[in-house]
Structures are given as C-alpha cells and as structure tokens.
Amino acid sequence: GENVEQHPSTLSVQEGDSAVIKCTYSDSASNYFPWYKQELGKGPQLIIDIRSNVGEKKDQRIAVTLNKTAKHFSLHITETQPEDSAVYFCAASNRGSTLGRLYFGRGTQLTVWP
Amino acid sequence: EAGVVQSPRYKIIEKKQPVAFWCNPISGHNTLYWYLQNLGQGPELLIRYENEEAVDDSQLPKDRFSAERLKGVDSTLKIQPAELGDSAVYLCASSFRTGNEQYFGPGTRLTVT
Numbered sequence: 001g002e003n004v005e006q007h008p009s010t011l012s013v014q015e016g017d018s019a020v021i022k023c024t025y026s027d028s029a030s031n032y033f034p035w036y037k038q039e040l041g042k043g044p045q046l047i048i049d050i051r052s053n054v055g056e057k058k059d060q061r062i063a064v065t066l067n068k069t070a071k072h073f074s075l076h077i078t079e080t081q082p083e084d085s086a087v088y089f090c091a092a093s094n095r096g097s098t099l100g101r102l103y104f105g106r107g108t109q110l111t112v113w114p
Numbered sequence: 115e116a117g118v119v120q121s122p123r124y125k126i127i128e129k130k131q132p133v134a135f136w137c138n139p140i141s142g143h144n145t146l147y148w149y150l151q152n153l154g155q156g157p158e159l160l161i162r163y164e165n166e167e168a169v170d171d172s173q174l175p176k177d178r179f180s181a182e183r184l185k186g187v188d189s190t191l192k193i194q195p196a197e198l199g200d201s202a203v204y205l206c207a208s209s210f211r212t213g214n215e216q217y218f219g220p221g222t223r224l225t226v227t
Contacts, residue, residue: 004156006156032213034215034216036218041220042220042221043118043120043205043207043218043219043220043221044157044205044218045218046215046216046217049215089156089157091156093213095213096213100162100212100213101159101162101170102157102159102216104155104156104157104158105156106154106155106156107154107155107156
C-alpha cells in the first residue's frame with residue numbers, strides 16, 4: 001500500500017511569516033493529494049487539494065505544489081496568522097482505483113506566535 | 115448545509131464493555147467512511163461504504179468491531195468487547211461518491227479504562 005511521510009512534526013513561526021510543510025509518497029499510482037487542517041477537538045477540515053495533472057494550486061494564502069517525479073508535495077502558508085495554528089495532515093490516494101483509500105501522514109503541529 | 119454529524123462526542127467505558135458510535139453523513143453523499151485516529155497520528159481507514167454495501171473493510175478488526183449502514187444513510191460502528199488499546203478518536207467522513215473530496219465529522223473520543 002501507499003506510505004506517506006510528513007515533515008516537520010512541529011513547526012513554530014512568527015505571525016506574518018511563511019510556513020512550509022512537506023510530504024513524500026511511495027506509490028506512483030497516487031494521483032490525488034488533499035491537505036487537512038485539524039483544530040483541537042474537531043475533525044479534519046479539507047483546506048486544499050491537488051491532482052497529479054497539476055503542478056501547483058493556490059487559494060488565497062495557501063498553496064500546494066506537487067513534484068510527481070520526486071513523489072513529493074508541499075503546503076505553503078503565507079502571511080501566517082494565529083488562527084492558522086492547528087495540526088495539518090497531508091494525504092494521498094489513487095482516485096482511479098476501486099479502493100480510493102486516503103493514506104495520511106502523521107501530521108504537523110503548526111504554532112503561529114503573535 | 116449541515117456537515118457530518120457524529121454522536122456521542124465523548125465516551126468513557128470500562129474494558130470488556132460494548133460501545134457504539136453513530137454517524138449521519140452529508141445529505142446526498144453515497145460514500146461513508148469510518149476512520150480511527152490514534153493520538154499524534156493521522157486517520158486510518160477502518161471501513162468504507164458505498165450506499166449500504168461495505169466495499170472496503172480490510173482494515174476492520176472483525177473479531178470485535180462491526181459496522182452497518184442499513185438504509186444507505188446513517189451508520190453505526192460497534193466495538194464488543196472494548197480493550198484498553200481501543201482508546202482513540204473515531205472519525206466518520208462522507209463523500210458524494212468514492213474518489214471525491216471527503217468531509218469529516220467532529221469524531222467520538224473513546225476512553226477505555
């Protein structure tokens with residue numbers, strides 16, 4: 001099955017700075033890569049996703065890049081705010097397979113200091 | 115539009131007792147997922163339903179875990195008997211169909227003492 005690794009496990013930044021979280025995956029058949037934000041006591045919330053036919057996607061202050069050759073993808077948050085503090089999870093799946101299972105990384109605890 | 119609803123939000127039971135979790139997916143979503151999230155880790159799939167059919171239950175420990183989605187809408191996940199190692203957050207998610215974006219509920223935090 002797929003193996004997703006995520007780094008770093010913790011990340012602290014000053015408000016206004018940028019934050020970058022990186023993930024690698026093992027299965028070259030994976031073609032869908034969502035990112036989730038999980039606040040304390042809540043379920044994961046989908047914040048952005050990218051498909052393998054796209055190299056980069058941006059939505060306001062967040063962007064995701066994908067390098068299929070190297071099998072890695074990254075989340076970029078610019079102009080960070082204290083409310084961005086949460087655990088962020090990357091995931092990978094093969095949407096074309098009958099399973100379509102999401103494989104998650106272990107998460108990154110992002111803390112934004114005011 | 116209401117999101118994925120789960121109940122209860124918290125449950126504390128003694129080991130060897132049974133426990134059940136309930137999930138109501140987003141209206142119109144045909145695919146329903148149950149995930150297990152251990153502390154400090156990402157969610158792991160337990161079972162996936164397409165309508166009322168369990169199409170991926172390879173990760174479900176069938177000796178003590180069971181699930182049902184009788185009418186293809188809401189679902190129940192049961193553990194009997196519970197063990198100390200079952201303490202975790204149980205998340206439910208839904209999507210319009212398999213392969214579409216998954217939306218998660220708030221989860222049920224289970225503590226087994």
